Amino acid sequence: MTAMSGSAARSGPAEPPQAVDPADMEQTGPPPGQDAAELCEQARDLAESGHVARAAALYRRAAATGPGPRTLARALLGLAVTEDQRGDTAASREAARRAVATGDARYAPRAAYHLALSLEQGGEQEEAERTWLRLLDLGGAAYTAVARYGLARAAEARGDAAAAEEHWEAALSLPPDPSAMDRLHAATVVEAARDLAGRLLERGLPGAAVAAAERGLAVTDDPGLRLARAAARLEHAVADLGAILERDPEETGGRAEPGTAGAAVEILSGLLALRGDPPSAHQVWRRGLEDPDRDTAAEVRRRLRLGFASQEREGTPPWWDPYLEEAVATVSAPALAGELFAALTQMHSLLALPLAEGEQDPARLRAAMHQALLTPSDLVWGPDLHADFRRRLGAAAGRDVLPQGWPDHS
Incomplete structure (x- = not known):
């Protein structure tokens, strides 16, 4: 392909684990007079300051105090994130599973999201897909879009085109008022649109790629989506220009006029070079220069030499002309x-x-x-x-x- 490709799944918190000093070692026993909510607040502050080991210890103690479902889910989510930052994937996933099991409307979806991404990136696709399905049940338009995006990737990975198409469609569906979408929902739609547009370009479906990019652009003016749309339109242009040059006179009612064919050669060669395919660009020029129609070949040569200085002497081109022509045709000037x-x-x-x-x-x-x-x-x-x-x-x-x-x- 071109310059576009399907993007990888987003990762969870990516800060590297910090070095642990003796003060970061876990303490035993809950501090007197502190409840689970206070421990979670302290843990959050520590995590934001880079003390992830101490934060994980406080989240673990908060979960052990037997709090209500909301605080328990919060503590377990915090534990999942900080263990992930420390590099303990197994502990992170276990805490996330426990947080999802609480069913809390606020923290369980976040924990499911974190868990599904971790599993997906670890190559555990089956459990990741089950977790995305669980996230669908946890509610909210934003997390529904997140889950659908994950399920679309999972379906793509196992080659189920019909299921993938269904999930892509759901992930990119917009509410009546896109401006009312929350940040997570908007970001998910934009990322899914970029991902899908890249995949469609790789499959040689530029029209569908343009449509996918425009669905994301309906949410926000994202440079990546504009690039995807431009790349798809470039592929459209390559196809249209190629069709001009491949016309069968017996089937289409005649060849293109020399001016049209010459312009098609010049533009197509330039687009192929822009796409990073100089050999194909050279082939287009060469075929144009060797066209059996003398007028078309002359028009192609005229366009090839548009930037050349006029230095002919007595009707004889200078000795370096063939090298200049070859350099232009092969994109090696x-x-x-x-x-x-x-x-x-x-x-x-x-x-x-x-x-x-x-x-x-x-x-x-x-x-x-x-x-x-x-x-x-x-x-x-x-x-x-x-x-x-x-x-x-x-x-x-x-x-x-x-x-x-x-x-x-x-």
């Missing part, structure tokens, strides 16, 4: 320019040094000039440079005055 500047720099150095040092020995001056002349010899265009000088000198002298193999074997 920067490489050719680099070769030219490198050769010019080397020739300048070889000639400038004796001049700067005031060299007067004819043999050394001649040797410097010879080395400068030899500089382009190993480059693909070097022999033609030498041959052009031989022709011009011979025309001026009325005969070929240079020895064979000059200047390499002079």
Whole structure:
């Protein structure tokens, strides 16, 4: 494909575990006069300050005090997040499972989300999918979209296209007033739209990719979605331009006019180069230049040479024209320019040094000039440079005055 691809699932809290000092070690026994809610507040402050080990210990003690369902769910969610930050995946998942089991309307969905992402990223797809289904039952439009997005990824992973399509559709469904969506719901729709657009582009379905991107753009003006839509439209343009050049005269009522075909070659080649496919761009130019219709081939060549300086002498193009044409057609003009500047720099150095040092020995001056002349010899265009000088000198002298193999074997 192109520049787009399906994005990976979002991760849970990603801060690395902090180093643990002796003060971070778990204490035994609940502190006198503190209830579970107070412990959760303290744990949250510690976690935000980077003391995740001490925070995990307080969340664990808060859960052990036997609080009500809401505080228990909060403590277990906090424990799941901090254990994840510490790198203890098993403990994190166990705490998340316990939080989900409380069924609390506020914290259980968050715990299910955290657990499902952890399982998905760990390759445990079956349990991840069961957790996404559980999240569907926990309520709320935002978490419904989150769950549907997860289920769409799961269906894609197991190759169930029908189920994936159903879940993508549900994940991208918008309420009557998209501006009333909460942040989680909006962010989920945008991310799902980017993901789906990339997958559709990979499958060669640019029209569907544009539609997916526009559903996300209905929520917010996201640069990633605009890029996805532009990439999809580029693929549309490539297909349309290719259809112009592949017309069968017997089936479509005639070939494209030379001006239309020439423009199609120029634009298609440019789009293919932009897409990162220089060989295909070159092939398009080459086929246009070799078109059996002389008018079309002439129009293609005219467009290929639009940026060339007019340096023809007596109707004969300069010797370097074929190299310029090839450089444009193969999207290698920067490489050719680099070769030219490198050769010019080397020739300048070889000639400038004796001049700067005031060299007067004819043999050394001649040797410097010879080395400068030899500089382009190993480059693909070097022999033609030498041959052009031989022709011009011979025309001026009325005969070929240079020895064979000059200047390499002079």
